[in-house]
Amino acid sequence: MRMSVIGTGYLGATHAAAMAEMGHEVVGVDVDESKVARLSKGEVPFFEPGLSELLSKHVDSGRLRFTTSVKEAAEFADLHYVCVGTPQTKGEFAADISFVDAAFTELCAHVNPGAVLVGKSTVPAGTAARLAEQVEAVGGELVWNPEFLREGLAVQDTLTPDRVVLGIQGERGLAAMREAYATIFAADTPLIITDYATAELVKVAANSFLATKISFINAMAEICEVTGGDVVQLADAIGHDARIGRKFLNAGLGFGGGCLPKDIRAFMARAGELGVDQALTFLKSVDDINMRRRARMVDLAREVCGGTLAGKRVAVLGAAFKPDSDDIRDSPALDVALAVQQAGAAVHIYDPEAMDNARRDYPTLACADSALDACRDADVVLHLTEWQEFRDIGPDEMGAVVRQKVILDGRNVLDPVLWRAAGWAFRALGRAKSITR
Known part of the structure; x- marks a missing residue:
């Protein structure tokens, strides 16, 4: 399966390498040119046990590559994961979701009709429903798939999660996720299929x-x-x-x-x-x-x-x-x-x-x-x-x-x-x- 991962921080880089390990062809996207250059050489720009070996293995195999172009990623794949950060807004308690909004806006400008966009970033409840309208307007479908990674155990948590949560409104999205996570589901990993709001709340509630x-x-x-x-x-x-x-x-x-x-x-x-x-x-x-x-x-x-x-x-x-x-x-x-x-x-x-x-x-x-x-x-x-x-x-x-x-x-x-x-x-x-x- 061909897929892209938008954002290559702790979450995105780990997710991209793990998806390649599961047999998929993956392109990672980031606006940071120096980070993309390092990742393209198989170098992880932060410390996470086991990730360096996994990433370099699949960069070398050709299953995993990196680019700064969302357009290139959109043309390459029909399944796109958004893994950008949602830091605390300066001077406030609220999350800054501007990076999420920017990622979806740029993806929607380039994705093929029928594409499935998957949100993994931690966002306030109500964000997914708003983004779904934007995605559906270009013929796509949105899935919300919160991450539950523990730093220091991120590779393990991605390859063998204790559960998968999917906020879904359509069958196309569910079919795409079943294919993407076929290895995970073959291990009888619990799957919770729910609405967008519940999927968003699971991460912050946990x-x-x-x-x-x-x-x-x-x-x-x-x-x-x-x-x-x-x-x-x-x-x-x-x-x-x-x-x-x-x-x-x-x-x-x-x-x-x-x-x-x-x-x-x-x-x-x-x-x-x-x-x-x-x-x-x-x-x-x-x-x-x-x-x-x-x-x-x-x-x-x-x-x-x-x-x-x-x-x-x-x-x-x-x-x-x-x-x-x-x-x-x-x-x-x-x-x-x-x-x-x-x-x-x-x-x-x-x-x-x-x-x-x-x-x-x-x-x-x-x-x-x-x-x-x-x-x-x-x-x-x-x-x-x-x-x-x-x-x-x-x-x-x-x-x-x-x-x-x-x-x-x-x-x-x-x-x-x-x-x-x-x-x-x-x-x-x-x-x-x-x-x-």
Whole structure:
């Protein structure tokens, strides 16, 4: 099957490579000429495990190519995926869907009659119905197919999704999607066929639920800190309840990245536009709790440094918003690093994959060449992104380079007993000062 993918960011590049892996002929389209040039050579311009190998394999095989021309893509294929970004509007909570509108407008100017256009971007409810009129006016058909990718697992999530959701109005679109995803459906992947509005809501509802679960356990962490409780043991205990589950009950620095924060804010904004803002007022608390965790980490760093960060040397382990990614959008780690620096500390950061992005966007922060280099002569070490590389560093190895053996675990993945036994002052969000088991 011939298809195009409009937009080659995290979503689009991964989707294009995965569709080629499923046996289709794919052309990826992007307005960024330098990105297209790199992709055309089989180079991924960001870090995503497994994607580089998959993309280069199919660029070499000829199944996958890239261009800056939407017209070329429209003439090549009759199935088109729109995977452009919907960032938060500057100064507002609402999503900026101008890139989506532009992509559909240009596609509709060139597509062949009978073409199927598939929206995968995360958009406010009501967008698809409006776009469907535009697509139908040129003899096409619209399908809304939300994505559920997790950065760091995007290739796996595309090739073997846990469900496929299709907002569809016509049989032509359904037939095209069954052919495009034949490999996925052969594995008995659940298929939900629904209307446009429900398909749009699935993504933001899922992200809102996950964000709520994370902020709930972080609210419990705030309670644990004043009662002497242990939020990790609390999460383990309630996670055994099948109605709750243990996933996404990891207390710590909270969520970030290019999806959860902007999606819950855009959802609130859209609810307000629809006159049902009270239905989602709880998401404001979810957002507030999440942001408070960052401030709490700065306060904790100040506390362990004797009440002031002025003149202290602080090591920050982590820059990406999560491990197995180089994405620093709304990164809690970098938020904390900048706040600590503004409080007067000399901050040295290190991340296995995100250093180029950190240098570009945070030029005032000192970037180290390794984790131990970042920790050298540090008065306190802040563990803020849970890369396995950081978890593998032993307390004795790190203790040999720091000035003071003080570590704050912002992700609750280090063993406090092990670190304290090695002479470290160990603190973590939501855990008692003294942990004996």
